[in-house]
Amino acid sequence: MKSFVWHPNTQMKEWDSFTKIVKAKGMWLTDSDGNNLLDGVASMWCNVWGHSKPELINAITKQSKKIQHTSMFNLTNAPTEELAANLIKISPRMHRVFYSDNGSSAMEIAFKMGLQYWNNIGEKKKTKIMALEKGYHGDTFGSMAVGYVPEFFNKFKNQLFSTIQIPVPNKYKIPKGYSYQDYQNFCIDKIENIFSKDEKIAMFVMESGAQVAGGVNIFPEGFQRKISKLCKKYDVLLVLDEIATGFGRLGSMVQYTEQRSIPDIVAYGKMLTGGYLTMAATLTSKKIYKSFLGEFNDRKHLFHGHTFTGNPLSAAVANENLKLYQKYNLIKKIKKTSKIFEEYYEKILELKIVGDVRHKGMLMGIELVKNKQSKIPIHPKKSINKIFFEEGKKQGIYLRTLGNIVMIVPPLAISENELNMLLSRTIETIESAQNQVV
Numbered sequence: 001m002k003s004f005v006w007h008p009n010t011q012m013k014e015w016d017s018f019t020k021i022v023k024a025k026g027m028w029l030t031d032s033d034g035n036n037l038l039d040g041v042a043s044m045w046c047n048v049w050g051h052s053k054p055e056l057i058n059a060i061t062k063q064s065k066k067i068q069h070t071s072m073f074n075l076t077n078a079p080t081e082e083l084a085a086n087l088i089k090i091s092p093r094m095h096r097v098f099y100s101d102n103g104s105s106a107m108e109i110a111f112k113m114g115l116q117y118w119n120n121i122g123e124k125k126k127t128k129i130m131a132l133e134k135g136y137h138g139d140t141f142g143s144m145a146v147g148y149v150p151e152f153f154n155k156f157k158n159q160l161f162s163t164i165q166i167p168v169p170n171k172y173k174i175p176k177g178y179s180y181q182d183y184q185n186f187c188i189d190k191i192e193n194i195f196s197k198d199e200k201i202a203m204f205v206m207e208s209g210a211q212v213a214g215g216v217n218i219f220p221e222g223f224q225r226k227i228s229k230l231c232k233k234y235d236v237l238l239v240l241d242e243i244a245t246g247f248g249r250l251g252s253m254v255q256y257t258e259q260r261s262i263p264d265i266v267a268y269g270k271m272l273t274g275g276y277l278t279m280a281a282t283l284t285s286k287k288i289y290k291s292f293l294g295e296f297n298d299r300k301h302l303f304h305g306h307t308f309t310g311n312p313l314s315a316a317v318a319n320e321n322l323k324l325y326q327k328y329n330l331i332k333k334i335k336k337t338s339k340i341f342e343e344y345y346e347k348i349l350e351l352k353i354v355g356d357v358r359h360k361g362m363l364m365g366i367e368l369v370k371n372k373q374s375k376i377p378i379h380p381k382k383s384i385n386k387i388f389f390e391e392g393k394k395q396g397i398y399l400r401t402l403g404n405i406v407m408i409v410p411p412l413a414i415s416e417n418e419l420n421m422l423l424s425r426t427i428e429t430i431e432s433a434q435n436q437v438v
C-alpha cells in the first residue's frame with residue numbers, strides 16, 4: 001500500500017509500497033493479502049510470547065479500565081511501583097528504577113545519572129565517557145555519541161560530544177598479527193592504560209554480553225568481567241546496556257549476572273513489556289541513587305522526565321510479562337530451544353555467500369560476504385535489507401537484515417517446530433537471494 005509514513009532506517013525511494021500487517025497471532029503476522037509471515041525478528045527484537053497472548057491482552061484491558069495514564073510527576077501508581085519492586089528483585093545490587101519509554105532514552109538517562117553522580121559527590125573533573133567501538137545504544141544524540149556506529153551516524157559526527165572509543169575483539173575480524181586471545185588482551189590493556197592515566201574517566205559504557213546492532217558480536221568469555229574489574233579498580237562507573245540482550249535474549253534473565261560483572265547503572269527495554277507497549281527502565285545502585293539526595297536548593301536531583309514516564313498500562317503488561325516468565329519457566333525453555341540454532345550452524349556456514357555465523361541464546365547473526373577468503377561484505381546495488389525482505393516474504397518469513405548481517409531474533413517463546421521452520425526457510429532465502437547480491 002502507498003504510505004504517508006516516513007519509515008525508520010529506510011531509503012524511501014526504494015520502497016514504493018509496504019506490506020500492511022492486519023493482524024498477528026502467536027509467531028505469525030498476517031498481511032492484507034492474506035500472506036502469513038513467521039516473525040523472524042520478534043517485531044524489532046522485543047516480542048517474547050508471540051502476538052495476541054491472552055494474558056498480556058487481559059493485563060492491558062484490565063488496567064485500561066482503571067487508569068490509562070497518569071504522570072509520575074508528584075504522583076505514583078500501583079503497576080509502576082509493583083514493576084520497580086519486581087525489577088529490583090531480579091537485578092542484583094540495583095536499588096532504584098527510573099522509567100522512560102524507549103531504549104535510547106533509557107541510555108540517555110544512564111549517561112546523565114553517571115555524569116551527575118560525580119558532580120554530586122564533588123568529583124567535578126570526572127566527565128569523560130568511554131565505550132566500545134561498534135556498540136549501539138540508540139538513535140538520540142547522546143546515544144549516537146556513545147554508541148558510535150560510523151555507518152549509521154557519520155553524518156552527525158561534528159555535532160556529537162566526544163567519547164573515547166575502545167576497540168573490541170571480534171573473532172571473525174581479528175587484525176593481522178594477533179590471535180583472538182592476544183587481541184582481547186590488547187583491548188583490555190588499552191582500557192587499563194587509559195584508566196590508569198586519565199582521572200577524568202567518569203564511566204565505561206557497553207552492551208551486556210554481546211553487541212547486537214553493531215554486528216552480532218558475542219563477547220568472549222571473561223571479557224566483560226575483566227572490564228568490570230578494571231572499573232572497580234580505577235573507580236570508574238560501569239554502565240551496562242541490556243536493552244537487547246537481557247530478559248532471556250542471550251539465555252539469561254539478567255546478562256550481567258551470567259557475565260559476573262556488577263554494573264552501577266543498567267538499562268532494560270525491548271522485552272520488558274513482552275513487546276506489547278513502549279517502556280524502558282534505567283536501574284541504579286544505592287551508591288548512585290544516594291548521591292542525588294540533598295536539600296532542594298542543593299539542586300542535586302535528576303533533571304529528567306518524559307510525558308509517558310512510568311505509564312501504568314505499560315507497567316501492568318510488564319508485570320504480567322514477568323509473571324509469565326515464571327509461570328512458563330521461560331529461561332529454562334530458552335536454554336533448550338536455543339540448541340536448535342546449533343543444528344543449523346554448519347549448513348548455514350556452507351552457503352556460498354556466508355562468511356560467519358554467530359549465535360548465543362535466541363540470537364543469531366549470519367554475515368554475508370562476497371568471498372569467504374577476503375571476507376569483504378556483499379555490496380549489491382539494491383539494499384540487502386530489501387532483497388532479503390522480499391525473498392523472505394516469498395518463503396513466508398519476516399526478516400530484517402542489518403548491514404550485511406541476516407539477523408535471526410525470534411520471539412523468545414517460539415516453539416521448536418517454528419524455529420526449525422524459521423531457520424530452514426532462512427537458508428532457502430539466502431540461497432534464492434545469493435545470485436542477486438554477488
Ligand SMILES: Cc1ncc(COP(=O)(O)O)c(C=O)c1O
Pocket residue numbers: 102103104105107136137138139207212213241242243244245269270
Ligand atoms: C543495545 C541497544 N540499546 C539501545 C537501543 C535503543 O532502543 P530504542 O530503539 O527502544 O530506542 C537498542 C535498539 O535496538 C539496542 O539494541
